[in-house]
Amino acid sequence: MTRFALPSDLEPITYANAIRISIGHSMEVNPKIVVYGLGVDDPTAMYGTTKDYPEIFGANRCFDTPLSEDSMTGLGIGLSINGFRPIHVHQRSDFLLLCANQLINIAAKIKYVSNGRMSAPLIVRAIVGRSWGQGCQHSQSFHSLFANIPGIRVFAPATSQDVFNVYANLLKSDYPAVIFEHRMLYNLSSRINMTDAMPNVTCVSDGDDITICSVSHMTYEAQRASEYLNSRGYSCAHYSIVDITKTDICEILGSSMKTNRLVIIDHGWLNCSLAHTIGYKLYEQGFRGRSKCLGYKDSPCPTSRVLEDVFYPDAQLIANECLAMLGVQPVVSIDKSQLITSFKGPF
Numbered sequence: 001m002t003r004f005a006l007p008s009d010l011e012p013i014t015y016a017n018a019i020r021i022s023i024g025h026s027m028e029v030n031p032k033i034v035v036y037g038l039g040v041d042d043p044t045a046m047y048g049t050t051k052d053y054p055e056i057f058g059a060n061r062c063f064d065t066p067l068s069e070d071s072m073t074g075l076g077i078g079l080s081i082n083g084f085r086p087i088h089v090h091q092r093s094d095f096l097l098l099c100a101n102q103l104i105n106i107a108a109k110i111k112y113v114s115n116g117r118m119s120a121p122l123i124v125r126a127i128v129g130r131s132w133g134q135g136c137q138h139s140q141s142f143h144s145l146f147a148n149i150p151g152i153r154v155f156a157p158a159t160s161q162d163v164f165n166v167y168a169n170l171l172k173s174d175y176p177a178v179i180f181e182h183r184m185l186y187n188l189s190s191r192i193n194m195t196d197a198m199p200n201v202t203c204v205s206d207g208d209d210i211t212i213c214s215v216s217h218m219t220y221e222a223q224r225a226s227e228y229l230n231s232r233g234y235s236c237a238h239y240s241i242v243d244i245t246k247t248d249i250c251e252i253l254g255s256s257m258k259t260n261r262l263v264i265i266d267h268g269w270l271n272c273s274l275a276h277t278i279g280y281k282l283y284e285q286g287f288r289g290r291s292k293c294l295g296y297k298d299s300p301c302p303t304s305r306v307l308e309d310v311f312y313p314d315a316q317l318i319a320n321e322c323l324a325m326l327g328v329q330p331v332v333s334i335d336k337s338q339l340i341t342s343f344k345g346p347f
Contacts, residue, residue, distance in 0.1 A: 002028055003056055007164070007192045016186040018160035019049040022167040023087065027057055030085065033171060034061045036072070037089030037125070046089055047127075047186045073099035073122075077107050080120040085171055093126035093180060094140050107176040108151030119174040123167075128182045128216065128267070131340060132308065136300035141216065141267050143180050144274045147244040153177040154244040155199075156267070158219035160190040162199045162242050169198045180244075182217035182267070184339045199242040201251060207235035210322050211256040215241050215274060216267040218294075221337065224315035228334055229322055236322070244274055252278070253285050260289035261325045265313050270295040290325050294318065309336070 004024035007013050013021070027033045035050060035057075041064050045051040053062035065072045069090070076086040090096060096103070107120045129138040147154040153175055157163035163181070170177055204214075204223055207230075214222035219240040226236040237255040241247055256262040262282065266275035275293040282291075294313040302311050315337070320330035 003052065004028060006194065009191055009193050012189040012191050013160055014048075014187055014189050015160045015163055015181075016048040018164040018192060019167060019181070020051055022164045023049075023171070024053065024056070026168065026171040027053075027061065030171070031061075032083060033085045033087065034079065035087045035089065036063050036065050036076075038065060038067065038091050040064060040089050046091070047183065049186070050089070069095050069098040070102060073102035073107075073124075076122040076124075077102060077110075077120050080107075080122040080176070081110060081118050085121055085123070087123045087125060089125045089127075091127055092138050093128050093142060094137055096124070096126055096142060096146070096178070103146070103152060103176070103178070104149050108149050111175070112151060120176050121174050122176045123170060124176075124178045126178055126180050128180055130182070130184060130217070130308070130312070132303060132305040134301070135303040139301035141180055141182075143178075143215070143244045144266075144268050144272060144277075146178050147274065151176070153246070154180070155242055156180040156216040156244055157199060157242050158182075158185060158214070158216055158240045159202065160188070161192045162202055162240070164192050165195050165197075165199050166242065168194065169196065180216060184217050185220065187339075188220065200246070200248045202240045202242055203251065204238040204240050205236060207237040207259070209234045209259055210236050210261040210263065210325060211252065211259045212236055212238045212318070212322070213241060213252060213262070213264040213275075213278060214238065215244075215265065218265040218267045218313060220339070221313060221315045222265050222318055224334065224337065225318035225322065228315065228319050228332065234322070234326060241274065241278070247274075247278060249278060249281050249285070253282055253287060256282060256287050256289060261322075262287065262289060262291040263318065263321055263325065264291070264293045265318055266293065266295035268295055269298065271298070292321050292325065294321065305340075308340075
């Protein structure tokens with residue numbers, strides 16, 4: 001009997017539990033899947049995402065590792081080209097930079113240089129930090145950087161449904177991938193509709209007045225802004241970008257051509273960003289309406305909460321930008337998310 005019963009589409013589950021069930025169910029089906037990384041077997045179970053894995057699967061399939069990202073990535077590549085499906089968990093996405101050579105020059109290129117004879121289906125879970133105490137070396141998201149590399153896929157699911165389906169489908173694929181998981185999404189809940197199709201762009205809500213696109217945790221803030229705008233009588237189409245590498249803009253294009261207004265909220269810096277890439281692709285396809293890109297301020301990520309409030313886009317900024325685009329005086333005041341105000345320290 002499975003220890004990871006697939007969720008009902010009627011009962012909401014948390015983002016963290018969606019990861020736990022999706023990967024755990026796949027591990028029961030496929031004994032070649034292993035999960036490793038700092039803290040995956042400790043009592044906190046990586047925000048609950050690996051809870052019970054050591055007891056159920058044993059120390060050979062869920063194990064802690066030394067603090068050596070480069071060599072541990074090499075371990076994953078070696079496992080993957082020999083028939084295993086390793087999942088390497090990074091407590092902070094910032095330290096992907098320490099294994100960039102392994103990911104970019106080896107994992108991403110094995111299939112190409114071997115003329116298709118080998119592949120490296122290594123999955124990297126990269127957790128994005130935030131909130132006072134995290135600081136400039138523990139709060140960054142590099143989805144745009146890694147998405148620029150052919151041969152590796154990058155995802156940033158923002159809902160329980162999307163993260164469940166990303167892992168369920170990715171563990172059947174044959175390519176290396178990096179999944180960016182924002183730490184403030186783990187306790188959010190939503191229903192799940194399981195699908196055999198890899199999530200690409202998810203329509204969060206439909207509308208006629210303005211089109212909003214968001215990435216990662218910004219999906220949560222954008223939806224808060226959208227709900228406020230709805231209460232003011234404005235109808236917002238909201239799309240969450242899941243597949244950073246191969247974003248399908250068709251539905252976004254149709255919506256933005258209809259509303260003639262587009263706001264893209266990235267969870268990263270705007271220079272050479274996903275937000276600007278999507279904006280330009282829409283322009284190439286004929287969009288000529290008003291547009292605005294929001295993202296990190298052009299600075300290292302700050303440590304203090306006061307500076308964070310300026311550094312990151314939030315629901316208030318998003319709503320005000322949308323109102324300005326709609327020709328309405330932008331004087332909105334939206335309370336800070338409880339996800340931010342309830343956080344008490346760096347870990």
